[in-house]
Amino acid sequence: MLTYIDEIRAASARLLQEGAVEMVVGFRQGSQPMMNEPCLIRRPEDVDTLVWDSHCGINLTNYLTNRKEKIAVIAKGCDARNIVTHIIENKIEREQLYILGVPCQGMVDKRQIAMRVAGEITEVGESDTEIRVQTTRGEIQTFAKAEVLQQNCTLCTHRNPVLYDALIAEAVSEQTVDRYTDVAAIEAMTIGERQQYFQDLFAPCIRCYACRNACPLCYCPTCFVDEAQPQWVGKGQDAVDVMTFHFLRAYHCAGRCTDCGACERACPVGINMRVLTKKLEKDCVNNFGWEAGLSPDVRPALDTFNLDDPDKLIK
Amino acid sequence: MIKKIAKDEWASGLSKLAKTYRLFGPVAERGPDGARTFHNFKALAPGELPDLDLGNTRLSAKSLVFPQSEAMFTYTLDEDRDDHHILKEVPADGMSRVAFGIRPCDAKALAMVRMNFDTPEYKDPYWLRLYEATTFVGLACDAPCPTCFCTSTECGPYHEEGLDLLLCAEGEGLLAKAITEKGERLLADAGWEEAADQDLGARKAAAEGCITSRIGTDQLAEGDLLDLHGADFWEDVAFACINCGTCTYLCPTCWCFDIQDEVFKQEGQRLRQWDSCMFPIFTVHTTGHNPRDTKTQRVRQRFMHKLKYFVDKYEKGIMCVGCGRCVRHCPVNIDIRKVADLMNRYTSDAAKAEQA
Amino acid sequence: MLLSNLLEYMGIERNRLHMSWVSSAEATKFIDVVTEVTEAVRALGPNKYFIKDQAKVA
Amino acid sequence: MENPYLPYPVRIDEIIVETEDRNLKTFTFVFLNPEDEERFAYQAGQFAELSIPGKGEIPIGIASSPVEKGFVKFTVNKAGVVTQHLHNMKVGDIMGIRGPLGNWYPWEGLEGKDLLIIGGGFAFTTLRSSIIYMLDPANRAKFGNIDVVYGARTPGMLLYKEELIEWEKRDDINMHITVDGTDDPDWKYNVGFVPPIVEQKAPQADNGTYAIVCGPPIMIKFTQPVLEKLGYDHNHIIMSLENRMKCGIGMCGRCGIGKELVCKDGPVFTLAEINKTPREY
Known part of the structure; x- marks a missing residue:
C-alpha cells in the first residue's frame, strides 16, 4: 500500500496535464501524527503534496459536491460507495468525476494507539503490516496494523472500490466477517439495559455536530436540529434532545449508510454512534437484502416497493 | 510563599474544603469497556479526588463559569397567575467553589474572556458570579503536549x-504557591500550612524548555484588517473544514452563545447555550440572507476573530492561549498554528512590499 | 419497520409504536385500531424514558 | 448586580395595522412599572429587544421618539418565529422590552447641520423617531434644512401615512414621498425608486450637510453612488446596519463585522466606518 502514492501522483499529474480534470481531491500531509488533511490540487506540479498511508480515513465524498469543475477523486472502498449513493441521490453526476480507486486494507484508529501508549505520540512510521510510533517519553512502540484499525475497517466487506475509472493497484482480497456482533449484543439486552446503554453512550455528547458534518449523507441544506419553524429539538444539553438528534440523524441514514466510519472518527469525545446506523444496516440486509452504495443502477431499498417486502408494522 | 502538601494531607485538606466549598476538578471519563478515555471538569463527589494525572482536560475549563447550557430566567404562561409572562431571574447558587487542576492556559483564557463579559457598559451576571465565586487552583505543566504552544501566546x-x-x-505530594489572597485563604482553609523551602523558577524554565511548538504573531497588530480579510489563502485553509463546532466548543477562549426559550406545559425557561461561528445558522437573517454563507467565510471569521479582530479591539495580543485542543481534535486537521503563521507572514510580506 | 426496530433497539417498547392505514370509510377498522393501540399502550404503563419535561441544563 | 438580560415587563396598549399587506403592525407598549420608563430613556436611532416569553427575543428599532412620553412604539414586520407570534397577540397582553440598546444617530454633532433623511420600506421606523424628535418645538431650531426622501413599493405600503401627510403640509421639512409604482389616479406624490428621487430632489452637499440612510440593501447599494455624486462625504453618510443578534449587549458574538459589534458599537455607523469593516451584514 505504501507504493500506492507513486501511482496516485502519476495519475493525478497525468489527468491534470491532459485537462481531463480541473482538480484532484486527495490528502496532504497533516500537521499531526496519524492525521492527513483533505486537500485540493489544481496544478500538475503540485501533485507531490499528495500523500497516501494508513491515516487517510476521512471520507472525501464530502468535498465533491456543489462544484462545477470536473474532479478526480481518490476513493477507497467506502468513499466509492458513498460516491455511488451521491450519484443515485442526484448530488453529483457520474460524468463530473474521475474516480481513482484505491483498494484499501483499512485505516488506522489513532485513538486506539493513543490509548495504548504512555505519553504523547510525536512521530509515526509504517510498513505494510506495522505501525511504529515514538512518544514524548522517547519510547518506540510497534503495533500490527490489523490490531489498530478503525473498527469499521476491521468489519469492511467492500475494501475494493465498487465504482472507478482507474484502479491504483491490484484489488485486495475481501474479508468474510460477522459485521453485527456488537448490534447483536445490544439486541440481546433487556429493554432497561438498552435504555441505560444509550443514555450512557450519548452522555458525553457536546452537540458539536462533527458526526453529522463529517457524514457524506448529511447534506440537507437545513438539518432538522437547526430548523426554527417548527423547532423539532431543544438546543440545549438535555439528554433527551441529544438522543433525539442522534436517533433521527441515524434514521435519516437508513438504507444509505455504508459504515464508512466518518461520524465516529470525527467525534471529539469518542462516541460510537455507529451502533445506531449499523442496526439499520443490519435490518436492511436481513429484510430487503440491501446494501447501500454498491451500484448506481439499482434503486435503494427504501425507494422501491416489492410485494414481498416485510410489513409486520403496518396493521 | 510555597507550601508543601503531603499525599495524605491532600485528601484530608480536600475533605475540609468540601464543607465550605463546592469542589470541581478533572475526572476521567470512561468508555463502554471501562477504559479511561479522557478527562473533563466535573463536580467532585464526596470523597472523590480530582485526577491530576492528565495531559489536559478534553474540554476546556470554561464550562466551570460558562456551562454549555444554563438557565437565565423562568416564567409562567399561566394567565391565572399574577406574574404570568414576566421573567424572573434564576436564583444564584451563592456557594464558593474551587476548581482544582486547571491548567495555566485555561486560567489565562478565562481572564481574557472576562473582557467580553465584564465591560464598562454591561456586566454578564451569570458568568461573573461563577467566576468570582471560584478559587482557581492551577496545575503547572511539567510535561506539556507536543501541540502546546503557550509560550508563544504570552x-x-x-x-x-x-x-x-x-x-x-513534588514526589508523591504537591507544592502549592499562593498567588492571590483567595489562594492563601484556601491554603489556610485546607490546613496546608507547611512551608517548603523551594523556588519554582528552575522548574518553570525546564517546563518552558519542553515546549517546542511555536507560532509567530508579532506582525498581526500592524497589518490592515481588510487586506488580511481579503488574503488569498483562506480558500485553501478552509478546504478541508466540515464546519463542525469542535474547535469552538473545545476552545477555552471561545464564548459565543445562543439564547433560547423552552416551555414545558405552561412553565418556561430562557436558556443560553454555547454557539459556534462555524455553524451556518449562527448569522442567518430572518430573510434567509446570510452574511457568512460559505464555509470559507466562517473559517476566516474564526481565525480573524482570534488573531486579528481581538488583537485590534483590545490591544492585548491574540485570543488564543496555545492549549492546542483545536489542533488535536479537529476531525480534518486544520491547524491554527499554520494559519497564524500564514496570517503573520502575509502581513509582514505586505509591509515589505510597501517599503520596496 | 426499520423505524420500529430502531426504536425498540434504543429502548422504546415495540408496542408504543403503531402504524395503520385507515380509510375514512372504514369506521369499524378505525375503532379496532384505536382500541388495540390504547390497550397495548395501557398495558405497558406510562413511559419515563426518552421523555423530556423541563429542560435539564449542564 | 443588574441583569442586562432581564426585560422590563410591558403591556400592549395599541396595535395598528400599518400596511395593506397587513405584514407590518405598530405596537404601542406601556411599562407595567412606571419607573421602568425612566430607566428606558433612549435616543432616536436606538433599538430594543422585544421579548416574548416562550418564543424569544427580536431586536427592533424604536419607532417612538424620546419626546413622546408615556409609551414606546415599535413597528414590526411579520417574518420569523417571534414576530409571527407577536402579530397574533392582543391589546392587554404582557411581554417584555429590553433596552435601549446600541448607539444612536449622532444628534449632538448634527446640530446646526442640514439633514437629508432617506428611507425605504419598513426601515423607516427609527427615521420616524428622528423626524418627530427634530420637529419637536424644543429641538427644531437646532437643525438646519430637513429633507426626507421616503419610498415604498406602493402607497399602501407606506408607514405612518397620517404623519407623512401632516409633515407634507409643514414648511419646516421638505418631504419627498415616492412609490415604486401605483395605479391610484389620486396619488399626488412621486413615482420612482428612491435613488433617482434622491438625485432629483435632494440638496447638493456641503460641509454642513449630512445624510441618514435606512433601507433594504438594494436601495442602499444604488443610493450610495447618488449621494457621492451629490457631494456627500463618506463621513457624512450615516447608516443603520442590521445583523442577526441575540444578546444585544455585545456579548454573544454573532453580530460582529470585523472588530465592531453591530449591536453595541452600532447599529449606527458612518459609511466611512463601514468601509473599514468586512462586508458581513
Missing part, C-alpha cells in the same frame, strides 16, 4: 494570570 506552563494558587507535583 502564557506558559507555569503562567500565573487568572490563578489563585498554583500546584506542581
Whole structure:
C-alpha cells in the first residue's frame, strides 16, 4: 500500500496535464501524527503534496459536491460507495468525476494507539503490516496494523472500490466477517439495559455536530436540529434532545449508510454512534437484502416497493 | 510563599474544603469497556479526588463559569397567575467553589474572556458570579503536549494570570504557591500550612524548555484588517473544514452563545447555550440572507476573530492561549498554528512590499 | 419497520409504536385500531424514558 | 448586580395595522412599572429587544421618539418565529422590552447641520423617531434644512401615512414621498425608486450637510453612488446596519463585522466606518 502514492501522483499529474480534470481531491500531509488533511490540487506540479498511508480515513465524498469543475477523486472502498449513493441521490453526476480507486486494507484508529501508549505520540512510521510510533517519553512502540484499525475497517466487506475509472493497484482480497456482533449484543439486552446503554453512550455528547458534518449523507441544506419553524429539538444539553438528534440523524441514514466510519472518527469525545446506523444496516440486509452504495443502477431499498417486502408494522 | 502538601494531607485538606466549598476538578471519563478515555471538569463527589494525572482536560475549563447550557430566567404562561409572562431571574447558587487542576492556559483564557463579559457598559451576571465565586487552583505543566504552544501566546506552563494558587507535583505530594489572597485563604482553609523551602523558577524554565511548538504573531497588530480579510489563502485553509463546532466548543477562549426559550406545559425557561461561528445558522437573517454563507467565510471569521479582530479591539495580543485542543481534535486537521503563521507572514510580506 | 426496530433497539417498547392505514370509510377498522393501540399502550404503563419535561441544563 | 438580560415587563396598549399587506403592525407598549420608563430613556436611532416569553427575543428599532412620553412604539414586520407570534397577540397582553440598546444617530454633532433623511420600506421606523424628535418645538431650531426622501413599493405600503401627510403640509421639512409604482389616479406624490428621487430632489452637499440612510440593501447599494455624486462625504453618510443578534449587549458574538459589534458599537455607523469593516451584514 505504501507504493500506492507513486501511482496516485502519476495519475493525478497525468489527468491534470491532459485537462481531463480541473482538480484532484486527495490528502496532504497533516500537521499531526496519524492525521492527513483533505486537500485540493489544481496544478500538475503540485501533485507531490499528495500523500497516501494508513491515516487517510476521512471520507472525501464530502468535498465533491456543489462544484462545477470536473474532479478526480481518490476513493477507497467506502468513499466509492458513498460516491455511488451521491450519484443515485442526484448530488453529483457520474460524468463530473474521475474516480481513482484505491483498494484499501483499512485505516488506522489513532485513538486506539493513543490509548495504548504512555505519553504523547510525536512521530509515526509504517510498513505494510506495522505501525511504529515514538512518544514524548522517547519510547518506540510497534503495533500490527490489523490490531489498530478503525473498527469499521476491521468489519469492511467492500475494501475494493465498487465504482472507478482507474484502479491504483491490484484489488485486495475481501474479508468474510460477522459485521453485527456488537448490534447483536445490544439486541440481546433487556429493554432497561438498552435504555441505560444509550443514555450512557450519548452522555458525553457536546452537540458539536462533527458526526453529522463529517457524514457524506448529511447534506440537507437545513438539518432538522437547526430548523426554527417548527423547532423539532431543544438546543440545549438535555439528554433527551441529544438522543433525539442522534436517533433521527441515524434514521435519516437508513438504507444509505455504508459504515464508512466518518461520524465516529470525527467525534471529539469518542462516541460510537455507529451502533445506531449499523442496526439499520443490519435490518436492511436481513429484510430487503440491501446494501447501500454498491451500484448506481439499482434503486435503494427504501425507494422501491416489492410485494414481498416485510410489513409486520403496518396493521 | 510555597507550601508543601503531603499525599495524605491532600485528601484530608480536600475533605475540609468540601464543607465550605463546592469542589470541581478533572475526572476521567470512561468508555463502554471501562477504559479511561479522557478527562473533563466535573463536580467532585464526596470523597472523590480530582485526577491530576492528565495531559489536559478534553474540554476546556470554561464550562466551570460558562456551562454549555444554563438557565437565565423562568416564567409562567399561566394567565391565572399574577406574574404570568414576566421573567424572573434564576436564583444564584451563592456557594464558593474551587476548581482544582486547571491548567495555566485555561486560567489565562478565562481572564481574557472576562473582557467580553465584564465591560464598562454591561456586566454578564451569570458568568461573573461563577467566576468570582471560584478559587482557581492551577496545575503547572511539567510535561506539556507536543501541540502546546503557550509560550508563544504570552502564557506558559507555569503562567500565573487568572490563578489563585498554583500546584506542581513534588514526589508523591504537591507544592502549592499562593498567588492571590483567595489562594492563601484556601491554603489556610485546607490546613496546608507547611512551608517548603523551594523556588519554582528552575522548574518553570525546564517546563518552558519542553515546549517546542511555536507560532509567530508579532506582525498581526500592524497589518490592515481588510487586506488580511481579503488574503488569498483562506480558500485553501478552509478546504478541508466540515464546519463542525469542535474547535469552538473545545476552545477555552471561545464564548459565543445562543439564547433560547423552552416551555414545558405552561412553565418556561430562557436558556443560553454555547454557539459556534462555524455553524451556518449562527448569522442567518430572518430573510434567509446570510452574511457568512460559505464555509470559507466562517473559517476566516474564526481565525480573524482570534488573531486579528481581538488583537485590534483590545490591544492585548491574540485570543488564543496555545492549549492546542483545536489542533488535536479537529476531525480534518486544520491547524491554527499554520494559519497564524500564514496570517503573520502575509502581513509582514505586505509591509515589505510597501517599503520596496 | 426499520423505524420500529430502531426504536425498540434504543429502548422504546415495540408496542408504543403503531402504524395503520385507515380509510375514512372504514369506521369499524378505525375503532379496532384505536382500541388495540390504547390497550397495548395501557398495558405497558406510562413511559419515563426518552421523555423530556423541563429542560435539564449542564 | 443588574441583569442586562432581564426585560422590563410591558403591556400592549395599541396595535395598528400599518400596511395593506397587513405584514407590518405598530405596537404601542406601556411599562407595567412606571419607573421602568425612566430607566428606558433612549435616543432616536436606538433599538430594543422585544421579548416574548416562550418564543424569544427580536431586536427592533424604536419607532417612538424620546419626546413622546408615556409609551414606546415599535413597528414590526411579520417574518420569523417571534414576530409571527407577536402579530397574533392582543391589546392587554404582557411581554417584555429590553433596552435601549446600541448607539444612536449622532444628534449632538448634527446640530446646526442640514439633514437629508432617506428611507425605504419598513426601515423607516427609527427615521420616524428622528423626524418627530427634530420637529419637536424644543429641538427644531437646532437643525438646519430637513429633507426626507421616503419610498415604498406602493402607497399602501407606506408607514405612518397620517404623519407623512401632516409633515407634507409643514414648511419646516421638505418631504419627498415616492412609490415604486401605483395605479391610484389620486396619488399626488412621486413615482420612482428612491435613488433617482434622491438625485432629483435632494440638496447638493456641503460641509454642513449630512445624510441618514435606512433601507433594504438594494436601495442602499444604488443610493450610495447618488449621494457621492451629490457631494456627500463618506463621513457624512450615516447608516443603520442590521445583523442577526441575540444578546444585544455585545456579548454573544454573532453580530460582529470585523472588530465592531453591530449591536453595541452600532447599529449606527458612518459609511466611512463601514468601509473599514468586512462586508458581513
